[in-house]
Amino acid sequence: MEITYQEFSPIDSECITDSLLNERQILMKKKLLEFTQKQHDTFLKRNKIKFDAVKSKTWHSSFNIENVKAIPKQILNFGTTGKKRW
Numbered sequence: 840m841e842i843t844y845q846e847f848s849p850i851d852s853e854c855i856t857d858s859l860l861n862e863r864q865i866l867m868k869k870k871l872l873e874f875t876q877k878q879h880d881t882f883l884k885r886n887k888i889k890f891d892a893v894k895s896k897t898w899h900s901s902f903n904i905e906n907v908k909a910i911p912k913q914i915l916n917f918g919t920t921g922k923k924r925w
Contacts, residue, residue: 874910 890899
């Protein structure tokens with residue numbers, strides 16, 4: 840699978856609508872949450888901690904949210920339509 844990444848150009852900004860920006864914001868929040876959740880799950884498994892994040896509606900108190908790794912650009916590549924371009 841090859842992932843393509845297209846840099847944003849000022850010419851593209853003319854066709855970005857409020858609806859598209861809102862869609863991208865929602866997708867970005869979703870991706871950030873999914874990525875952080877995976878790292879949280881890895882943290883819990885690595886430290887053999889039993890914790891129900893859904894029931895608690897929070898991260899484990901020992902999980903340092905500031906240490907979450909940077910998100911790779913490939914995960915955030917939605918193209919101009921708000922959909923992944925894979």
